[in-house]
Amino acid sequence: MTPRILAAPRRWRRHRAAEPTPRGLLVEQPRHGYGSPGFGRAVLDHSIGRPAAEQDRSARYRTGLAQEGSSAVAPYDIKRDLKQLYAPKNTAWSLLDVPEQQFLAVDGSGDPNTAPAYAAAVEALYATAYTLKFAAKQAEGGDFVVGPLEGLWWSEDHAAFTSRDKDAWSWTMLISLPPRVTPEQVDAAKQTAERKKRLPAVSTVRRLTLREGRCAQLVHHGPYDDEAPALAELHDSYLPAHSLRPGGRHHEIYLSDPRRTAPAKLRTVLRQPVEPDA
Structure with a gap:
């Protein structure tokens, strides 16, 4: 049973966990121990992609600037500013260099479809992210669009993925941050979110810097179950053909809300x- 999300910031709509669905499996090189577990549907409506209302506000803001000829700065939007990472077009594997990024992060383990800790982690991420956003709006040029949910997935036991032993999966769930956000701002946002929302999991949110560097990436269109062939191609064909091997944890970016998107139209960045491979 997927836990129901109860507490939510006043400006959010109330959200409910979606029914979980299975995912495809990553067949990873055993020497590294990384893996990509299945990932259920969104725990929160807005946990996969941006809230529709925020997208509309951002679009209206940019349209207004263009019509008025204003020089004001539009809110930072990672999907716009890092299109090659968050709005890729390629459906075949290709290589790119990923710049250093900072994130809000929560670590955990267990079945993401059923573990209460997973639901609590995602809720804590968004509570902190929106607290940061609302505080940033008070500063000129500080506003930003909260990014989509992302995840790093791995297991110490490679067999946990082939056997679908979801309780053995480990994960770090992520939300990207604008480069200008400081550690002090993150700490202040956590304190405010803890005080106002009384979510114990907020204390587990941390600021994480990722330096992924050279990566293979594509955007997968379709059901999560259908990712398996692309991942098998990556490890069985693409990487060996380019004399490469995995150098970090499997990374996924969830661009679509499965509650509002037909399975055939779901978009997930696989990285x-x-x-x-010396």
């Missing part, structure tokens, strides 16, 4: 840090 694998790589290194030379």
Whole structure:
């Protein structure tokens, strides 16, 4: 049973966990122990992609600037500012260099479809992210669009993925941050969110810097179950053909809300840090 989300910031709509669905499996090189577990549907409506209302506000804001000829700065939007990472077009594997990024992060383990800790982690991420956003709006040029949910997935036991032993999966769930956000701002946002929302999991939110560097990436269109062939191609064909091997944890970015999107139209960025296979 997927836990119901109860507490939510006043400006959010109330959200309910979606019914979980299985995912495809990543067949990873055993020497690294990384893996991509299945990922259920969104725990929160807005946990996969941006809230529709925020997208509309951002679009209206940019349209207004264009019509008025204003020089004001539009809110930072990672999907716009890092299109190659968050709005890729390629459906075949290709290599790119991923710049250093900072995130809000929560670590955990267990079945993401059923573990209460997973639902609590996602809720804590968004509570902190929106607290940061509302505080940033008070400063000129500080506003930003909260990014989509992302995840790093792995297991110490490679067999946990082939056997679908979801309780053995480990994960770090992420929400990207604008480069200008400081550690002090993150700490202040956590304190405010803890005080106002009384969510114990907020204390587990941390600021994480990722330096993924060279990566193989594509955007997958379709059901999560259908990712398996693309991942098998990556590890069985693409990486060996380019004399590469996995160099980090499997990374996924969830661009679509499965509660509002037909399975055939779901979009998920699949990313694998790589290194030379010396």
